Amino acid sequence: MVEKExxxxxxxxLHARPAAxxxxxxxxxxxxxxxxxxxxxxxxxxxxxxxxxxxxxxDKLLIQAEGEDAEEAVEALAELISTEEH
Amino acid sequence: MxxxxxxxVSGKALxxxxxxxxxxxxxxxxxxxxxxxxxxxxxxxxxxxxxEEISRFEAAVEAxxxxxxxxxxxxxxxxxxxxxxxxxxxIELAQDPELADGVAERVRNLESPESAVLAVGEQYAQMFEGxxxxxxxxxxxxxxxxxxxxxxxxxxxxxxxxxxxxxxxxILARSLAPxxxxxxxxxxxxGFLTAEGSKTSHVSIMxxxxxxxxxxxxGQKLEKAFEAETVALDGTEGYAIADPDPDTLAEFERKExxxxxxxxxxxxxxxxxxxxxxxxxxxxxxxxxSAKEAADALEWGAEGVGLFRxxxxxxxxxxxxxxxxxxxxxxxxxxxxxxxxxVIRTLDVGGxxxxxxVEQPEEENPFLGWRGIRMCLDVPELFKPQLRALLRASAHGxxxxxxxxVADAExxxxxxxxxxxxxxxxxxxGAEAGSPEVGVMVETPxxxxxxxxxxKEVSFFSVGTNDLVQYTLAADxxxxxxxxxxxxxxxxxLKLIGLTCExxxxxxxxxxxxxxxxxxxxxxxxxxxxxxxxxxxxxxxxPRAKKIVSEL
Numbered sequence: 001m002v003e004k005e006x007x008x009x010x011x012x013x014l015h016a017r018p019a020a021x022x023x024x025x026x027x028x029x030x031x032x033x034x035x036x037x038x039x040x041x042x043x044x045x046x047x048x049x050x051x052x053x054x055x056x057x058x059d060k061l062l063i064q065a066e067g068e069d070a071e072e073a074v075e076a077l078a079e080l081i082s083t084e085e086h
Numbered sequence: 087m088x089x090x091x092x093x094x095v096s097g098k099a100l101x102x103x104x105x106x107x108x109x110x111x112x113x114x115x116x117x118x119x120x121x122x123x124x125x126x127x128x129x130x131x132x133x134x135x136x137x138e139e140i141s142r143f144e145a146a147v148e149a150x151x152x153x154x155x156x157x158x159x160x161x162x163x164x165x166x167x168x169x170x171x172x173x174x175x176x177i178e179l180a181q182d183p184e185l186a187d188g189v190a191e192r193v194r195n196l197e198s199p200e201s202a203v204l205a206v207g208e209q210y211a212q213m214f215e216g217x218x219x220x221x222x223x224x225x226x227x228x229x230x231x232x233x234x235x236x237x238x239x240x241x242x243x244x245x246x247x248x249x250x251x252x253x254x255x256x257i258l259a260r261s262l263a264p265x266x267x268x269x270x271x272x273x274x275x276x277g278f279l280t281a282e283g284s285k286t287s288h289v290s291i292m293x294x295x296x297x298x299x300x301x302x303x304x305g306q307k308l309e310k311a312f313e314a315e316t317v318a319l320d321g322t323e324g325y326a327i328a329d330p331d332p333d334t335l336a337e338f339e340r341k342e343x344x345x346x347x348x349x350x351x352x353x354x355x356x357x358x359x360x361x362x363x364x365x366x367x368x369x370x371x372x373x374x375x376s377a378k379e380a381a382d383a384l385e386w387g388a389e390g391v392g393l394f395r396x397x398x399x400x401x402x403x404x405x406x407x408x409x410x411x412x413x414x415x416x417x418x419x420x421x422x423x424x425x426x427x428x429v430i431r432t433l434d435v436g437g438x439x440x441x442x443x444v445e446q447p448e449e450e451n452p453f454l455g456w457r458g459i460r461m462c463l464d465v466p467e468l469f470k471p472q473l474r475a476l477l478r479a480s481a482h483g484x485x486x487x488x489x490x491x492v493a494d495a496e497x498x499x500x501x502x503x504x505x506x507x508x509x510x511x512x513x514x515x516g517a518e519a520g521s522p523e524v525g526v527m528v529e530t531p532x533x534x535x536x537x538x539x540x541x542k543e544v545s546f547f548s549v550g551t552n553d554l555v556q557y558t559l560a561a562d563x564x565x566x567x568x569x570x571x572x573x574x575x576x577x578x579x580l581k582l583i584g585l586t587c588e589x590x591x592x593x594x595x596x597x598x599x600x601x602x603x604x605x606x607x608x609x610x611x612x613x614x615x616x617x618x619x620x621x622x623x624x625x626x627x628x629p630r631a632k633k634i635v636s637e638l
Contacts, residue, residue, distance in 0.1 A: 020171075046182050046184035047175070047178045047182060048179060049182075051210075052213050082404075
């Protein structure tokens with residue numbers, strides 16, 4: 001299992017639009033991916049689930065992945081969430 | 087009190103106060119849109135049909151998704167990227183694996199799929215509503231909207247919504263879902279008036295992008311207006327009047343006319359070349375904070391970019407942006423504007439903001455500290471990649487660059503030396519590079535007072551009025567108590583701009599203004615009178631500025 005801690009950078013947090021982008025990317029990987037905030041888990045491929053985390057700018061998240069492309073998945077998603085929205 | 091007057095015809099006007107969500111005024115007949123509580127006909131399903139019912143849910147999702155993407159496409163074609171993104175998010179929600187899992191689980195317990203999808207949607211909606219964040223709470227409506235569409239699809243009903251509207255009306259509703267607003271036939275909505283909502287609700291965003299006045303969040307009182315025949319609505323002030331009396335009607339008529347003629351008058355200026363009555367060309371440009379704002383600015387009629395801030399590239403990240411990354415961004419904005427000039431300001435940060443990899447001392451006065459060109463000259467690993475990226479990108483458009491926070495001609499000479507060094511390096515590497523014009527920002531009184539010296543070093547000046555005001559009047563921009571001193575029309579500031587323009591004229595170079603003063607209707611005539619030939623501002627102010635210029 002691969003994991004990485006990141007800080008949410010986009011001003012909108014992990015809300016509807018940023019979440020959609022995040023999910024789209026997560027779905028591109030075969031691994032099972034989880035996002036954890038304060039011990040609450042969410043399925044990275046579900047924006048509904050992700051949004052219930054209520055992750056806002058500055059929050060710390062743990063991204064966890066398990067599977068063949070776990071490493072790439074964690075790297076890519078961590079990068080997405082720690083850069084300004086383009 | 088209302089009951090007592092119920093029988094009377096006059097004097098029953100009802101005033102509703104709410105959030106001014108979208109500018110403009112409207113008067114029209116009332117159309118009440120009840121967000122039909124969709125009641126599924128079946129609560130349960132017979133045993134043995136579980137798999138079949140799960141497939142019905144999946145088929146409904148597959149039917150709803152193309153409708154959503156069609157709407158997203160329509161929005162995109164109309165240039166409403168933000169609204170298109172809302173429907174993209176809805177597609178995600180409709181296809182959400184957790185929604186599907188939740189529904190499947192309930193169906194296995196013999197609940198009908200239409201009832202299940204509503205229940206799961208409602209569960210999430212309530213979770214979102216419980217969040218403190220206003221934006222997040224508004225997303226509850228997204229989930230309800232999507233769940234309802236899927237449920238309706240499963241039941242095979244046709245949703246009878248606002249598409250049934252045949253006469254222009256003011257639409258009253260508890261709240262409006264994006265799928266509702268998107269279905270309003272063109273020209274049929276005169277205004278929106280809702281009980282719930284805030285400035286960031288979908289209805290507000292949609293209304294603004296459609297240019298339709300809206301007042302939202304008027305509360306339960308809205309129901310009292312359901313019986314009204316006519317509603318007058320002011321989306322600029324944020325109120326509505328149900329059953330307005332003749333005086334109010336007349337007032338609104340004047341309001342509507344004024345707004346309509348203002349809009350129309352501005353519309354024709356959007357894409358004209360700004361020129362004064364005596365034929366002087368004044369370039370009206372946009373201030374941009376990122377490359378993605380370029381299309382919008384062009385749409386507003388920007389004749390170039392007078393200030394492209396580069397700070398966004400450097401903020402909130404672990405390492406400095408590479409030359410390549412910067413090159414891509416500068417090239418993108420240069421190409422978007424083609425032959426039109428794009429003035430890029432080199433990095434302007436100081437001790438008030440963190441920079442990755444640059445150790446910044448604690449300063450008591452960051453705005454009088456190590457910032458802008460002062461910092462860049464001291465940290466070549468910060469400055470040189472940006473200059474190299476700018477030189478390379480300038481081969482792809484009409485790029486210019488300018489240095490911020492200049493107080494002394496020596497700083498400009500040193501910056502130009504670094505620029506020369508970069509040019510030689512690129513030449514040796516055989517890299518493609520252009521020769522952009524170089525200018526300085528006039529934002530310290532020193533720069534204005536020594537403009538004649540500076541003019542020998544550069545091809546243009548750009549007056550940053552926001553900082554020039556704060557440094558000239560010794561009044562912090564953020565200090566509320568000093569509002570009266572945050573005034574670019576102050577004689578001291580205008581005198582400094584005058585000096586700048588004189589020195590520029592003497593040296594045969596041009597002067598632009600890229601602070602808030604550039605869009606100020608009262609100041610534009612004075613700036614142009616002093617000799618300013620470029621005004622750069624927020625894109626949405628461009629049509630008005632062009633109009634003011636052409637009336638000079």
